[in-house]
Amino acid sequence: MENGRASTKPISQVTCTAPVNIAVIKYWGKRDEQLVLPINPSLSVTLSQDQLCTRTTVAASVDFKRDRIWLNGQEQSIDTPRLQKCLGEIRRLARKRKHEEERSGDLLGCCVHICSENNFPTAAGLASSAAGYACLVQSLARLFGIDGDVSHIARQGSGSACRSMYGGFVEWTMGRAEDGSDSVAKQVAPAEHWPELRVLVVVVNAGKKAVGSTEGMQTTVRTSALVAYRAEHVVPSRQDDMKRAVLDRDFQAFGEITMRDSNQFHATCLDTYPPIFYLNETSKQIIHLVHRYNRHHGKVKAAYTFDAGPNAVLYLLQDDVPEVLALLKHFFPANANNDSERTFVRGLPDVCRKDVSSDLLDSVGLEPSPGAVQYIIHTKAGQDPQVLTNPQQALLDENGWPKKQN
């Protein structure tokens, strides 16, 4: 019964969580809009799901009259090209495997219900589309019994989503095949490979951004000569250098390449006509802070990267977290008169307080900007999408309908 919410037949249901990833070699530009094929390879760090994650439950039942999706408690249209692409590709693969392996394909005739939640702001430049489509594709693949790599399907939901299908350090190969079959994500190294690496997500603005990535990169590819030069002459060798830096746990190289690549991505945005500005004054202050901090210590101890928005992501080593957090708190203190001080730094516990020397404060030499940073998430590299088996963690009830929120 569609509206009465009582089901007579058993339903199949799967719940998964999936991570966010933050690129250190940026993807910006497609050579094929339909298949979501990039103009250059990219490389990212998958972040721990303890701090940032998407949870998605998918269910299939003959009782469902149509495919439906609820995102963060609100029903959304299922008729978007990207959702249709992911659903269509999963069903196509399930049909093919059923045919090849003579499996039962009971679910193929069923409609699906999808319910998803992000535990962090959606569409705010924090890679919600990456975690969101990775989680959707992983859950659907499990529901339809598809094994093996499905990053090429996640890619068609959102390019960067393919990298969230793996944990640790992940590359997205550009591929050459016309059908996109070789443009897939691959793990370069697991998260445990570099246990000291830490990540600070510095949230400058958690609001919806002005120019979305899809539209932004289309305009860049159409109008910027720099982005074509970058794809052909800069990224290929940079990708190799970055892989080497990761494998050698060489933070000097990792940090410098990360910052140079973020800067070049934003330079291609400025080279877009009309130009796109994702960084704001606070982003630029953070860039200055990091370079002056590194100069003070005579080496790269922290590295910034920015996606399509003003929020900074800093990579650094565990031992330097207290000092960098103290600097950020000094120059970007929480607004007085509210209780945000308590929740200003979220995430990994046990960061001991550190007093910063007046020498270092002088070296950084910025004017403090109270309230410019909303909050900071302290996290690290993490695992690939996970399946949750406890029905209490599902977002759909036993009949496949969104559970009532308390």
Ligand SMILES: Nc1ncnc2c1ncn2[C@@H]1O[C@H](COP(=O)(O)OP(=O)(O)OP(=O)(O)O)[C@@H](O)[C@H]1O
């Ligand atoms: N959990 C989810 N399940 C399915 N789709 C999602 C989910 N979360 C986000 N999305 C889709 O992704 C869109 C947001 O993508 P968008 O690229 O605008 O922002 P972002 O991913 O947060 O930022 P960026 O890609 O720049 O890091 C949403 O409007 C929605 O369509």
Ligand SMILES: C[C@@](O)(CCOP(=O)(O)OP(=O)(O)O)CC(=O)O
């Ligand atoms: C700046 C970026 O975060 C761009 C991400 O772009 P999307 O993957 O969101 O774009 P679409 O493929 O059009 O959905 C860089 C990156 O993650 O590599």
